[in-house]
Amino acid sequence: MSKAISQVPFAQNEPVNAYSPGSDEVKSLISTYKKMWKEKTEIPMIIGGKEIKTETKIQLTSPHDHHHDFGFYYQGDMSHVDMAIEAALAAKAKWNALGWEQRASIFLKAADLLAGPYRDVINAATMIGQSKNVHQAEIDSACEFIDFLRYNVEFMTELYAEQPVSDPGVWNRVEYRPLEGFCFAVTPFNFTAISGNLPTSMALMGNVVVWKPSDKQIYAAKVTMDVLKEAGLPDGVINMIFTDGKETAERVLAHPDFAGLHFTGSTKVFQGMWKMIGDNIHHYKSYPRIVGETGGKDFVMVHHSANIEAVATALVRGAFEYQGQKCSAASRAYIPKSIWNQVKDLMASQIKTIKIGSPEDPSNYVNAVIDKNSFEKCKAYIDRAEASNDANVIIGGKYDDKKGWFVHPTVIETINPYYESMVEEIFGPILTVFVYEDENWESTLKLVDTSTPYSLTGSIFAQDRYAIDEAYKALENAAGNFYINDKPTGAVVGQQPFGGSRASGTNDKAGSKMNLMRWVSARSIKETFVPAKDYKYPYLG
Incomplete structure (x- = not known):
């Protein structure tokens, strides 16, 4: 039996290696x-x-x-x-x-x-x-x-x-x-x-x-x-x-x-x-x-005062890192009409530069989805969106299973906030966007809160502090991990304890x-x- 009141070493988050091109750590x-x-x-x-x-x-x-x-x-x-x-x-x-x-x-x-x-x-x-x-x-x-x-x-x-x-x-x-x-x-x-x-x-x-x-x-x-x-x-x-x-x-x-x-x-x-x-x-x-x-159907709610570059980057990272197979991945976004075209153009320009392939090449940002079932599920959502009257694939939409289960980063725009890919968990690199009229900010907050059974992660983008506060209160139960001006992924142990309620x-x-x-x-x-x-x-x- 111990004869002391022991103190354990102070816990600190493990530093993340950068794996810069040509570095010893990436070579190893x-x-x-x-x-x-x-x-x-x-x-x-x-x-x-x-x-x-x-x-x-x-x-x-x-x-x-x-x-x-x-x-x-x-x-x-x-x-x-x-x-x-x-x-x-x-x-x-x-x-x-x-x-x-x-x-x-x-x-x-x-x-x-x-x-x-x-x-x-x-x-x-x-x-x-x-x-x-x-x-x-x-x-x-x-x-x-x-x-x-x-x-x-x-x-x-x-x-x-x-x-x-x-x-x-x-x-x-x-x-x-x-x-x-x-x-x-x-x-x-x-x-x-x-x-x-x-x-x-x-x-x-x-x-x-x-x-x-x-x-x-x-x-x-x-x-x-x-x-x-x-x-x-x-x-x-x-x-x-x-x-x-x-x-x-x-x-x-x-x-x-x-x-x-x-x-x-x-x-x-x-x-x-x-x-x-x-x-x-x-x-x-x-x-x-x-x-x-x-499960999760994690959201990004955008106010017209938001920083456009920050929104586009958060969506690309949040939706497509690890092929959207994170429980917390950004899967649905609500973007005001006044800034949508700018956000869309920035996303498209960023996604155009994404490399896809084996992890053996460290410059590949997107790799394969986990298996054939996942591939077929993603493929079906993309194909149905292409054929839908309520939705349209506006970025990506490609897939290839000849060698691996590769699904390209895909953005679907829908006019129906209850469209299937807006409310159903997909677990793949597919982001669905609903564009709302700026004056419908409050009613869109209600949509975010009520249109899916999940409550895992979500984020709000705004520069207007009153808008942030309003979203913070309206979405109190919509996410167990709530992010302000950041993507809804990347919880760090000891900093953002992770988990959600409702069906999550x-x-x-x-x-x-x-x-x-x-x-x-x-x-x-x-x-x-x-x-x-x-x-x-x-x-x-």
């Missing part, structure tokens, strides 16, 4: 990428610290070259889900008993490993498996993941330090116990950092975890497990499985020791899992914690103390130093 990363691209990587499940291989091998191909085979993973079945649950529960008592300083050390070491010897490796794995360019990989799989690990340790100590007051003769205290049972992490393809944060944030607080990463993110997930093993994470604390999503959910969520779900993915899947939990509520030993970040999730704010609170169960303790010896109170005489 691209060299690692090329080496890993040629390898045939074998990825087993990790259950109880052991590599688990099966008869079923699933080939891994890259989104920007779907003919290229860079390895395979071993697919499991429900017996492996059972194994993972058993391994987690077997590891629980010892992990729970470990001092918080020891847990902190593991994840702080993991952060330093990612910042150092594993930086190129996890970035290259993300580039190959998820088709991110050097900058998008750096800000995600390196910097944001590192930030989650370091800041979560700091947030944990702040949480543990929150203690009640005590009257004379009494010592009151609170301890923050891990949840009883095991936790389940279900993670997405689009952010390696999110994929790593969901299981590690729960484990940091003393919980044991069954982790099911997206089958499109398995390469970087493997690197994450390699880092955690080298950092000293004990066997069985986090168990990584590659199994059918629906069957796995049914198996896990029916277990009496299921204690918590940490989820990022689609709204429909999360709602289905919530229903399963409700249907099984009478089986559980305790009420499970349910945390989810799901439970708004438990990943990268904050609020999120960690969900993975503990508090126990209040009162110790009386000199207890009463007579039942009579003074009023009894």
Whole structure:
């Protein structure tokens, strides 16, 4: 047991490498990428610290070259889900008993490993498996993941330090116990950092975890497990499985020791899992914690006083970075008629210079969407807009799947604020713009707030402070992360805790103390130093 009140290293955001042309850092990363691209990587499940291989091998191909085979993973079945649950529960008592300083050390070491010897490796794995360019990989799989690990340790100590007051003769205290049972992490393809944060944030607080990463993110997930093993994470604390999503959910969520779900993915899947939990509520030993970040239809609301260059740049960055596959990507914009032509021309001139292709070339700004389903979905939205009476493709609209799943940055203009691509989540490089009459500013604010079921991110552009204040109030519930004169993407751990409500999730704010609170169960303790010896109170005489 520790004989000190330890202070963890002060958390700071990891500096982002610029990867300037010809720099040593870009040469090192691209060299690692090329080496890993040629390898045939074998990825087993990790259950109880052991590599688990099966008869079923699933080939891994890259989104920007779907003919290229860079390895395979071993697919499991429900017996492996059972194994993972058993391994987690077997590891629980010892992990729970470990001092918080020891847990902190593991994840702080993991952060330093990612910042150092594993930086190129996890970035290259993300580039190959998820088709991110050097900058998008750096800000995600390196910097944001590192930030989650370091800041979560700091947030944990702040949480543990929150203690009640005590009257004379009494010592009151609170301890923050891990949840009883095991936790389940279900993670997405689009952010390696999110994929790593969901299981590690729960484990940091003393919980044991069954982790099911997206089958499109398995390469970087493997690197994450390699880092955690080298950092000293004990066997069985986090168990990584590659199994059918629906069957796995049914198996896990029916277990009496299921204690918590940490989820990022689609709204429909999360709602289905919530229903399963409700249907099984009478089986559980305790009420499970349910945390989810799901879909978004993120907006940019523009006032006629806005800086035109800032609006155009925010739309190009917000809509098309990582091919619009960020939960927070700018997907719908409301622009006043008086400045629309200027904004449109500036966007068109910027988009014309965008290069599209493999992440191996660092000058490519846009890469491929994640898979064939995503490609076909984007293609269908573009084709329907081309044929629509309510909408028109005004920029881009090209797509090509000969080698990779490439969809060019596309802007659709619509006269219908409820047109499908204005209200439905697409998750691709497609921005839809509704042009409104300047005098309809107030009614357009209502449209922004009410026309979709989501409430994840959004931004307002204006120079007029009264307009900013009006939008700030009118859109109070329209976004969990609200930006003023900035794009609606790019939340930084420790600076802008991330999450939304309505159909976008439970708004438990990943990268904050609020999120960690969900993975503990508090126990209040009162110790009386000199207890009463007579039942009579003074009023009894």
